[in-house]
Amino acid sequence: MNNVKHRLPMIAGAISLSLLAAACGSSTKSTATTTVAAGTATTSAGGTATTSAGTTAATTAGGATTAATGTTTGAGATTAATGTTAAGGSSAPVDVSKLSASLNASGSTFVGAFVTAAIDDFGAKAKGVKITYGGGGSGKGRQDLADQLVDFAGSDGTIADADKAKFKGGDVLYFPVIVAPITMSYNLSGVTKLQLSPATIAKIFQAKITNWNDPAIAADNSGTTLPAKPIVVAVRSDSSGTTSNFTTFLDKSEGTGGDGTWTLKTGSTVTWPAGVQAGNGNSGVAQIIKSTDGAIGYVDYSDAKAAGLTFASVKNKAGKFVEASLDGATAAATATTVKDNLTFNLAWADGDASYPIAAQTWILVYKNQTDKAKGEATKAFINFLLTDEQAKAASLDYAALPKDLDAKAIAQLDKIVIPA
Amino acid sequence: MAITTAPKLTRRPTPADSTFRYMCLGAGVLVLIVLGLITYTMTTKSWDAVSHMGLSFFTDKHWDIANQHYGALSYIFGTLYSATIAILLAVPLSLGIALFTTQVAPLWLKRPITYLIDLLAVVPSVVWGLWGALVLAAPIRTFFNHIHDIFKDVPVLGTIFGAAQGKSFSTAGIILAVMIIPIITSLSREVMETVPPTDREGALALGATRWEMIKGTVLPHSRTGIIGAVMLGLGRAMGETIAAALVIGGAAQISSNAFASGDSLPAVIANQWSEADTLQKSALIGLAMTLFAMTLIVNLIANSVVNRSERRRAV
Numbered sequence: 001m002n003n004v005k006h007r008l009p010m011i012a013g014a015i016s017l018s019l020l021a022a023a024c025g026s027s028t029k030s031t032a033t034t035t036v037a038a039g040t041a042t043t044s045a046g047g048t049a050t051t052s053a054g055t056t057a058a059t060t061a062g063g064a065t066t067a068a069t070g071t072t073t074g075a076g077a078t079t080a081a082t083g084t085t086a087a088g089g090s091s092a093p094v095d096v097s098k099l100s101a102s103l104n105a106s107g108s109t110f111v112g113a114f115v116t117a118a119i120d121d122f123g124a125k126a127k128g129v130k131i132t133y134g135g136g137g138s139g140k141g142r143q144d145l146a147d148q149l150v151d152f153a154g155s156d157g158t159i160a161d162a163d164k165a166k167f168k169g170g171d172v173l174y175f176p177v178i179v180a181p182i183t184m185s186y187n188l189s190g191v192t193k194l195q196l197s198p199a200t201i202a203k204i205f206q207a208k209i210t211n212w213n214d215p216a217i218a219a220d221n222s223g224t225t226l227p228a229k230p231i232v233v234a235v236r237s238d239s240s241g242t243t244s245n246f247t248t249f250l251d252k253s254e255g256t257g258g259d260g261t262w263t264l265k266t267g268s269t270v271t272w273p274a275g276v277q278a279g280n281g282n283s284g285v286a287q288i289i290k291s292t293d294g295a296i297g298y299v300d301y302s303d304a305k306a307a308g309l310t311f312a313s314v315k316n317k318a319g320k321f322v323e324a325s326l327d328g329a330t331a332a333a334t335a336t337t338v339k340d341n342l343t344f345n346l347a348w349a350d351g352d353a354s355y356p357i358a359a360q361t362w363i364l365v366y367k368n369q370t371d372k373a374k375g376e377a378t379k380a381f382i383n384f385l386l387t388d389e390q391a392k393a394a395s396l397d398y399a400a401l402p403k404d405l406d407a408k409a410i411a412q413l414d415k416i417v418i419p420a
Numbered sequence: 421m422a423i424t425t426a427p428k429l430t431r432r433p434t435p436a437d438s439t440f441r442y443m444c445l446g447a448g449v450l451v452l453i454v455l456g457l458i459t460y461t462m463t464t465k466s467w468d469a470v471s472h473m474g475l476s477f478f479t480d481k482h483w484d485i486a487n488q489h490y491g492a493l494s495y496i497f498g499t500l501y502s503a504t505i506a507i508l509l510a511v512p513l514s515l516g517i518a519l520f521t522t523q524v525a526p527l528w529l530k531r532p533i534t535y536l537i538d539l540l541a542v543v544p545s546v547v548w549g550l551w552g553a554l555v556l557a558a559p560i561r562t563f564f565n566h567i568h569d570i571f572k573d574v575p576v577l578g579t580i581f582g583a584a585q586g587k588s589f590s591t592a593g594i595i596l597a598v599m600i601i602p603i604i605t606s607l608s609r610e611v612m613e614t615v616p617p618t619d620r621e622g623a624l625a626l627g628a629t630r631w632e633m634i635k636g637t638v639l640p641h642s643r644t645g646i647i648g649a650v651m652l653g654l655g656r657a658m659g660e661t662i663a664a665a666l667v668i669g670g671a672a673q674i675s676s677n678a679f680a681s682g683d684s685l686p687a688v689i690a691n692q693w694s695e696a697d698t699l700q701k702s703a704l705i706g707l708a709m710t711l712f713a714m715t716l717i718v719n720l721i722a723n724s725v726v727n728r729s730e731r732r733r734a735v
Contacts, residue, residue, distance in 0.1 A: 140694050237665060237666075266486065270486060275585065276669070276670065277670070292586060414494050
């Protein structure tokens with residue numbers, strides 16, 4: 001019975017096979033390159049084929065020389081692309097019922113309910129367009145878009161500078177579609193009204209305040225009797241845009257932007273102190289709060305409402321305690337500085353009425369579309385999200401974009417370059 | 421063990437023989453190739469993070485993404501702690517069920533019990549996880565706190581049964597135990613059924629009680645199989661991802677308190693993968709490699725335990 005002796009050559013074999021694996025590894029790389037090359041070939045072929053048709057359009061389009069420059073498609077494709085931009089621009093809206101395409105998308109689960117509702121409403125008008133939104137999280141959406149697996153992606157965050165090179169299709173445009181507050185939901189029997197300042201929240205989520213009757217909490221809640229209960233901190237176990245937005249708020253108000261009370265920095269996952277209770281998804285956190293007396297956590301507005309949670313008012317940058325509401329989020333979006341590429345951050349916004357913790361979602365698309373039918377359908381769908389569907393946002397517990405931001409996003413649609 | 425060697429047969433090679441031979445050899449080698457590829461891929465892909473952290477990847481307990489500091493120790497601890505709790509709960513129960521169905525239960529009861537236990541194995545792990553998170557976590561906190569109240573002044577037990585959280589090492593341990601009970605039970609039952617009836621009848625004829633018969637014949641005969649079954653269960657408990665992710669609590673900490681929240685290797689991988697950046701992904705693959713190595717070590721230990729007990733018996 002010398003099993004161990006028998007096993008030794010096997011292990012040795014497994015290790016030596018690693019060498020074999022090395023060879024396989026390099027061959028995979030070469031396959032990948034071939035695929036890319038093939039993709040480019042198709043694109044340029046399509047472009048050249050339509051050059052003759054596109055030339056006249058381009059001449060009439062005049063100054064519209066935005067052009068597909070980032071890719072290797074060549075001059076022929078550029079001319080063609082310019083032609084369609086003029087024809088399909090938002091100034092002359094396309095007849096959506098004539099569009100025919102099948103679009104794939106993935107990303108932010110936060111915006112999921114809004115996009116899904118929009119897909120239904122859009123589908124009623126554009127019968128030829130089939131859109132699938134796969135969810136999976138903002139990170140997955142960005143990754144899928146980078147790998148060109150989807151036609152557009154939903155993302156609660158922007159693309160990190162380091163990752164920009166990974167996007168195979170070149171420049172990406174950001175279209176903000178909705179904003180929404182993130183609530184500080186809590187469950188504390190006998191307490192129906194609670195006010196929290198960012199400093200207190202930062203201390204609670206770093207386990208520096210561990211009891212509800214702490215003087216720091218009492219200072220913001222004169223007149224409320226706080227029980228001597230331990231605080232149960234509920235956080236997200238999965239990496240999430242909600243965590244990222246919540247920690248951005250704390251970092252801006254109390255961390256690098258404040259006196260340094262908040263030391264956990266920002267991110268879609270941060271290192272919480274020992275003793276937190278983590279739930280999966282916003283609904284998972286809501287469930288922990290609902291079932292635990294003494295719990296507090298950050299939950300997006302629609303899930304907090306759906307779970308029937310009570311939420312605290314939070315002190316904003318102007319020093320006012322503001323209740324989490326859709327109007328508060330819209331106010332923050334109005335007050336915030338929007339960059340030229342339409343990216344912005346709602347956390348810790350100026351303004352008396354601004355609620356300081358809010359999330360936003362962008363639809364990300366490649367500036368240079370490679371397929372006419374898909375490109376037009378994508379553009380029409382984003383246009384729909386920014387116009388008709390905005391009126392529905394409140395009924396789905398999202399805040400609509402402020403008017404001027406919405407107008408900027410609609411104007412940006414013209415930047416999408418669609419091949420003819 | 422007095423096994424006579426079979427007489428040497430003269431070899432008459434036929435095409436069918438050699439084809440079968442190479443097919444079997446191919447199947448065996450394929451397993452090794454796949455394992456080798458897994459090891460190779462995980463090593464190269466985790467190399468960035470492991471070389472960035474050095475040995476402290478395994479000995480540091482701080483997993484701090486914002487500062488690019490990756491130490492896996494608290495997750496290694498969480499994996500081992502929850503799996504140990506699961507084994508402590510599942511082994512006595514499983515062996516009890518196996519002994520009951522093979523030695524005690526009447527035939528009409530034996531079949532439905534066996535069937536129901538096997539049915540437990542069919543329940544997907546996410547269902548167990550959700551049940552743990554939605555149904556079990558809240559009330560069990562009260563129960564754990566009762567235990568904490570009883571033991572809080574007892575020296576060692578006081579630190580093990582500390583102040584309770586709903587999602588904790590123990591909650592995960594309970595869910596994992598339920599998941600591995602069918603594995604350990606059915607494997608143990610199979611080996612217990614191979615105990616020669618003559619041995620059992622002999623023991624009973626010598627005047628042994630039922631328990632003495634079990635202790636004297638059934639358990640020694642099936643010891644190897646039982647250890648194997650427990651090791652399979654332990655492997656499953658250590659590698660379980662989604663159920664653990666839902667009920668373990670998600671706090672990176674090393675605490676002797678079985679009622680505190682923690683995190684396990686597979687749960688961290690599942691939770692953080694989707695939004696991870698390059699170095700973090702590499703660190704997560706490092707966690708996968710750690711888990712792979714841990715499972716291998718556990719199996720090697722189990723093997724040597726089995727071998728030693730076999731040798732002692734053979735003497």
